Amino acid sequence: MMEMETAAGLWLAVIVSGLYHGLNPGMGWPLAVSAALMERKPSALYRALGALSGGHLLAMLIVLVPFAAMSALVRWQVEIQVGAALILLALGLYLAITKRHPRFLARVKPHQLGLWSFLVALAHGAALMLVPIYLGLCAIDELDAGHAAASTLMQNAGLLFVVAIAHTLAMLVSGGALAVGVYRWFGLRAIHQTWINTEAIWAWSLVGVGAFTLVWALVGH
Amino acid sequence: MNVRPDPSFYPSPKDAMNAPPEKLAFTLMLSPDFSREDGLAIVDVDPDSDTYGQIVHKVMVPYKGDEFHHFGWNACSASLSPMSGHAFLERRYLIIPGIRSSRIYIMDVKEPLKAKIHKIIEPEEVFEKTGYSRPHTIHCGPEGIYVSTLGGGGEDGTDGPPGIFLLDCETFDIIGRYEIDRGTQDKHYDYWWNLPQNYMVSSEWGLPPQFENGVVPEDLLSNKYGHRIHFWDLRSRKNVQTIDLGANHQMALEIRPAHDPAKSHGFVGVVVDTENLEGAIFTWWKKEDGTFDAKKVITIPPQPADADDLPELLKGFGAVPALVTDIDLSLDDRFLYVACWGQGEMHQYDVSDPMNPVLAGKVEIGGIVKKTKHPNGKDFGYGPQMVEISRDGKRVYWTNSLYSTWDDQFYPGDRGAAMVMANVGEDGGLTLAEDFWVEFPEGYRSHQIRLEGGDCSTDSFCYPNV
Numbered sequence: 001m002m003e004m005e006t007a008a009g010l011w012l013a014v015i016v017s018g019l020y021h022g023l024n025p026g027m028g029w030p031l032a033v034s035a036a037l038m039e040r041k042p043s044a045l046y047r048a049l050g051a052l053s054g055g056h057l058l059a060m061l062i063v064l065v066p067f068a069a070m071s072a073l074v075r076w077q078v079e080i081q082v083g084a085a086l087i088l089l090a091l092g093l094y095l096a097i098t099k100r101h102p103r104f105l106a107r108v109k110p111h112q113l114g115l116w117s118f119l120v121a122l123a124h125g126a127a128l129m130l131v132p133i134y135l136g137l138c139a140i141d142e143l144d145a146g147h148a149a150a151s152t153l154m155q156n157a158g159l160l161f162v163v164a165i166a167h168t169l170a171m172l173v174s175g176g177a178l179a180v181g182v183y184r185w186f187g188l189r190a191i192h193q194t195w196i197n198t199e200a201i202w203a204w205s206l207v208g209v210g211a212f213t214l215v216w217a218l219v220g221h
Numbered sequence: 222m223n224v225r226p227d228p229s230f231y232p233s234p235k236d237a238m239n240a241p242p243e244k245l246a247f248t249l250m251l252s253p254d255f256s257r258e259d260g261l262a263i264v265d266v267d268p269d270s271d272t273y274g275q276i277v278h279k280v281m282v283p284y285k286g287d288e289f290h291h292f293g294w295n296a297c298s299a300s301l302s303p304m305s306g307h308a309f310l311e312r313r314y315l316i317i318p319g320i321r322s323s324r325i326y327i328m329d330v331k332e333p334l335k336a337k338i339h340k341i342i343e344p345e346e347v348f349e350k351t352g353y354s355r356p357h358t359i360h361c362g363p364e365g366i367y368v369s370t371l372g373g374g375g376e377d378g379t380d381g382p383p384g385i386f387l388l389d390c391e392t393f394d395i396i397g398r399y400e401i402d403r404g405t406q407d408k409h410y411d412y413w414w415n416l417p418q419n420y421m422v423s424s425e426w427g428l429p430p431q432f433e434n435g436v437v438p439e440d441l442l443s444n445k446y447g448h449r450i451h452f453w454d455l456r457s458r459k460n461v462q463t464i465d466l467g468a469n470h471q472m473a474l475e476i477r478p479a480h481d482p483a484k485s486h487g488f489v490g491v492v493v494d495t496e497n498l499e500g501a502i503f504t505w506w507k508k509e510d511g512t513f514d515a516k517k518v519i520t521i522p523p524q525p526a527d528a529d530d531l532p533e534l535l536k537g538f539g540a541v542p543a544l545v546t547d548i549d550l551s552l553d554d555r556f557l558y559v560a561c562w563g564q565g566e567m568h569q570y571d572v573s574d575p576m577n578p579v580l581a582g583k584v585e586i587g588g589i590v591k592k593t594k595h596p597n598g599k600d601f602g603y604g605p606q607m608v609e610i611s612r613d614g615k616r617v618y619w620t621n622s623l624y625s626t627w628d629d630q631f632y633p634g635d636r637g638a639a640m641v642m643a644n645v646g647e648d649g650g651l652t653l654a655e656d657f658w659v660e661f662p663e664g665y666r667s668h669q670i671r672l673e674g675g676d677c678s679t680d681s682f683c684y685p686n687v
Contacts, residue, residue, distance in 0.1 A: 030303035031303040031304065034303045034684055037685045037687060038483055106304070107456050109457070110416075110417050188232040188233055188687060191232050192230065192301065197225070197308075199309070
């Protein structure tokens, strides 16, 4: 029963983090509006959303794959979780303290939306945020004792895709809704009006997720 | 860092046009004989104010001999770029380079009436970190603040070509050179871009020995000043095309792209055609295949004059050239203002059809020969030079000095700084405002103007008009 609730909570986290990423202008929805306005056709908006989602999904997969591979090593579960937590804490604190923006993103051209989205999700730790959630789901799976290592690996790989896709779909829904809303109804001023500086919140939410993961891994769940 | 985007950032030019009118202007003051410190004048341009048309605050710098020329903001509407995702800079600092000293001042104008120097970048740092000298045009862009320079390294600025370097938009540290592949570009003046379409256009004046001690007539008559414009892949930092306007089109200066980023054209002004003394405006545009083209769309003929009325430099020609030294485009991309500094005229062209501009309005004031007085009876001294348009396009401000040593060649003697304003009619037309005349301190000259909250030559927009 406890596992059921924990699992539901973790799946909720997958979806909510996706919605959160979608709403953040830094993850790209204004680019979809801009694309449709520049090309003077609504289809450009959907194409841009597709490219942005593709880039985001790829970033999730790239970050999660090593953890999926390692998570088969059931014996090292705690160490792996601690490792993920420390990486999250480090990136969160770095972003919170330095407030620096990675300059290489400015080299990406406006039409390279997929690449842009991929790099942004990596650089800002969006993909990393999913790691503890994913590891949590893996751990619950393994509580159904008796899995052979190979089947655990297969299962975790499957889980990896489901988590990444569910998260990206949630992001597409919230970001897409905002983009379509601004493009069709609210107008460009909404870009100015809805844009709130979430940089500090973002950095500290990485720290928060990292700290929670650390405690969870060390104290047990 | 703000929690909300600065209210003076606008997604599209149309949004900026609907913003409240400016109440203050910032105007550069320079000491033409370098005997005193240059400064920034804060001018009251609010017609309802008791101090309308007066300098209400001045920031004087601690050094002499900087020669202020152009300047710009640390942040503008470009911060709303969907690519950067970081819209929380403040439009707060003016970046003011000394074109002669290569020193750069960062002035904090958050409280305009208490404006003060925030940081000084010493010339040695500019030389060391960029290999460039004589910083000039400022724009806020994708990676920080872009600064164009007119000189390369070495004492006279001819050791290597001039170019653009980047400043960090928060710390104002010099980041380094912009160019990865400059192609054949070997001179520099102005530059501007279209951010969503990812291109930049740059122009050419001349190398420092060709301007610092005055215009060099032999160089001009042998067409040795700049006459090309360069097109760049903005984010790849590569020169992708160079268009030669023709060697006789000497000094291609101000680059004014259409403000609406969905449009793919712009303008460049040419000071003088050495074949016939005409001033000229070229329209440049991006073609279907992504390459660029340019065509001369406006010519301004020289006006015959008595040799006795002309300065030494022009006596042999028996005519006064327009000397197109600044142009500026209104935010609706409709009116192009052209300063004819030699003839003492400000032209307003309707460029709704950019290939067929139509003269819509004209003001005569100053001029080498005509010396037209302001409606208030005062002498304008020189000719209309740096021009700036209000965001709503209803008011046009300009000053009268070009560049210390050039002023003295074309308008010998010290004739005083001026800043005036003209009102724009509903459908074009230009009339000088009789009640607007800024008095500057004795011995100073006036150059570029910036308007509080942005104007028509600072902000780059990332979203088209809808």
